[in-house]
Amino acid sequence: MALDTGSVRHLHLVSDAESDEGFAAVGQPSVDEGVDIGIALRAARTFRGLTTQDVADATRIRLSYIDALEDLRLEDLPSRPFTIGYVRAYAQLLGLDGEAAVLRFKSDVPDDGGELRAPVGVRHEGDPRLALVLIAGLLMVGAILLWNVAQRAMSKDAPTAQVAAETTAVRPASAPTGSAVALGAPLPAPVESTTPEPYKTPGLDDAAANGGSADAANAASKARATALAAGEGEIDLAHVAALGSSFKPRGVVHGANEADSSGVILLARKAATLVVRGADGSVYFARQLNAGEAFRAPRTAGLTADVSDPANFDVYSGGVLTGRLTAKQTWLSKLGKPAA
Incomplete structure (x- = not known):
């Protein structure tokens, strides 16, 4: 009965002794084949009947890197540490010694101290929110600066506030003997109403103010009589009527x-x-x-x-x-x- 091998193109039985480091078919080219490690890897792949796509699928390495590695086109490869990892994985897939392949690569491509370059396809995209926050911060700072400039300009144009001078209240105090007291001019008298005061019966207000007693009325009458007797010229009847009031x-x-x-x-x-x-x-x-x-x-x-x-x-x-x-x-x- 025929053995169904599926899609497996090459079947190679290995012993336990050689299972740890992969297997190498009889007559398979080694890592020292050709003028560089790229030719050696291509020769080993061709010997096993694999395509570059098969290698890319098995190692998860980009197909363009597999082609560049076999042609040793360093400008199309990522930085040296990544390329060394690809060489090791490629060699181990073909049953070759991975470390020997790395040494051959280092010998063929000496380290020139170049900067690290990430593999193509890896994107370093920044968070767009950070850009928005930065723009908002710049706008806020600009608005604050403009507001300060406007406030200073307005304060310069504003008229100076005039503060009224404080007045010192006059306090009753004893002055030295013979000292002169400076008094200001009297304030103008308020305008009086031209409406004449109503006539009041003499004695009524005094009697009401003093409890309505007869003695209060008599005292008021005496005060009025004295004022009338001593008065000269025009007599203020309202004042005379108010004499004796409290x-x-x-x-x-x-x-x-x-x-x-x-x-x-x-x-x-x-x-x-x-x-x-x-x-x-x-x-x-x-x-x-x-x-x-x-x-x-x-x-x-x-x-x-x-x-x-x-x-x-x-x-x-x-x-x-x-x-x-x-x-x-x-x-x-x-x-x-x-x-x-």
């Missing part, structure tokens, strides 16, 4: 507190200047009062009040309205005396 602060009250007060209060009807001096001429208080602000006099003896306009100050004594200042300089102690 003090109701309409703004900041400067000076002493209620416990240390002498009972005298000067209320600014309009913006005016008030300077309070001691008996030795020292300044106790100096301020430009606005309408509604008041000064509560302390119990210090010998205090005088200098005002820019006496008609702008109402005088309260004991908590009730007793009149207005009649002179630019007045002793505060006299203002506290009750009206006769």
Whole structure:
């Protein structure tokens, strides 16, 4: 019965002794055949009846490398270490000594120290995402630089901010004897309404302010009579009607507190200047009062009040309205005396 060998073209039986290093047919060319290792490998392949495609399929080496190796075309082969591996695999496939084939190749092609070259067909493709990240980073850096340049240009063109000078508030303090106090000009008086005040029945407001008692009404009547008797020229009926009314602060009250007060209060009807001096001429208080602000006099003896306009100050004594200042300089102690 005939033996079916399939696609096997050559069948060679080997013993255990020669199975480790492949087999060599009788009369097969050795690695020393020909003028170089390429011719020796081609002779051995031809002797065995194999094609270059058979060798490429068996060794997994590219067909173009097999042809270049047999022709010893080094420019078509990869770098030396890869080529040496191909020579060893090719020789072992043909049953030749692989190491002897490598030595023959090194002898035929001395090492010239060339750079390593990867085998053809191996691609080193970079990750396209890295390129996108690099481009995005460059665009971001460029945008930041442009923004900084624009900000600097805008800051140079912007006008310099003007800072208002700080003003020092006037603090009540004792000045040396005989020193002069510089006061600014009084503020312009606010425009008053031209509508006349409604007529008020004399005594009603005072009686209501003082609890509606008869004594309060009598005190108010006496104060009005005194004002009418001492008045010269035009008489302010509204002021006369308000005599005896209780003090109701309409703004900041400067000076002493209620416990240390002498009972005298000067209320600014309009913006005016008030300077309070001691008996030795020292300044106790100096301020430009606005309408509604008041000064509560302390119990210090010998205090005088200098005002820019006496008609702008109402005088309260004991908590009730007793009149207005009649002179630019007045002793505060006299203002506290009750009206006769």
